[in-house]
Amino acid sequence: MVEWLFDLGNTRLKCAPLRTDGSVGEGFAVAHDGRALPADWLQRLPTRLDAVMLASVAAPALRVALLSALAGRCGRVVRVATPHRFGDLRIAYAVPQRLGVDRFLALLGARTRVPGAACLVVGVGTATTIDLLDAAGVHRGGRIAPSPALMRESLHRRAPHLPATGGHYRAFADDTDDALASGCEGAVRALVAASVGDACRLLGASPRVFVHGGGAEAILAGVPRAESSPHLVLEGLARWATALRAAPAPDASAPDAAVGRAP
Structure with missing residues (x-):
């Protein structure tokens, strides 16, 4: 076959x-x-x-x-x-088909990698998605936000003089390109960090953090102990x-x- x-x-x-x-x-x-x-x-x-x-x-x-x-x-x-359930993986959504199939499969990939462990699964593509899976395989829900690339594109559409690409992340940038990269990448890094903190408080333990998607590299650099998982879906x-x-x-x-x- x-x-x-x-x-x-x-x-x-x-x-x-x-x-x-x-x-x-x-x-x-x-x-x-x-x-x-x-x-x-x-x-x-x-x-x-x-x-x-x-x-x-x-x-x-x-x-x-x-x-x-x-x-x-x-x-x-x-x-x-x-689906609502796959093995011991249970989806939080009342209507499971409203959860993007890529998010479901990324959760399933994480569950297959580390069965019995809590995971925070971060996808960085057109959107940024963050989903929490507890140690029992129960999906606790997630978050959706624009990706850094989409933020840049949106700013460029409204203000064409702001470049849609370019620049590097810096704590405090001294030019526009770096300031844009820092602000947009920093927003997603901060969202992931906040999600890790919220997960720790909810579960009483720190989850494994898996990051996948075309924009993963910039986020991995700013999230301690995050694991690159390019093929998770x-x-x-x-x-x-x-x-x-x-x-x-x-x-x-x-x-x-x-x-x-x-x-």
Whole structure:
């Protein structure tokens, strides 16, 4: 079986093979503009795929374009939806599908890495997401804020003379580029630090902190003991796909089936 994992985000598509032992193989990522994927991205895939496990938070039109591109070389596509419960992982949302599937899979990836440990999972992409998982696997909820990149873009749209990129984090910057980088990165670093403190008070213990996403590097530098976890969503997707192998859902053979059931 040639099975691949696909994580379609708002700015990047991440792809990797699912190994027979359930781990994530060496894959690749391609950037996109939210409307279309690069013309040559399919060349990096095998010519034939037996199955694709897809997690998508992108616009429906982009997801449809991805599925159309895969139609000629893929036997089955199964799309993940956020369930209320997966094993001992329990989602806090009353309507679990309102929790982005990437957040669910990142929590599942963290739970797979350190079963029995409390975790704070931080994703830094278009948005910054922060989710707390206690030692029993109960999701205690989360927070959503703009990412540093989105803050910069928003400022640039309202004030075009402020550059959308550039600069370096400094405690007190002496030029505009550095001041922008410091303010936007510092805002997210402070939010993560506050979330760590709130988690400690709530749980009575310090959680492990996992940071993933395209903007993770700038945040990792300012959060003590945070762990870089660039493939956390794919790791969760691999765990989900391995469970699906053992207990396939009744509708899992349907094209673009959305499946979010516990093993």
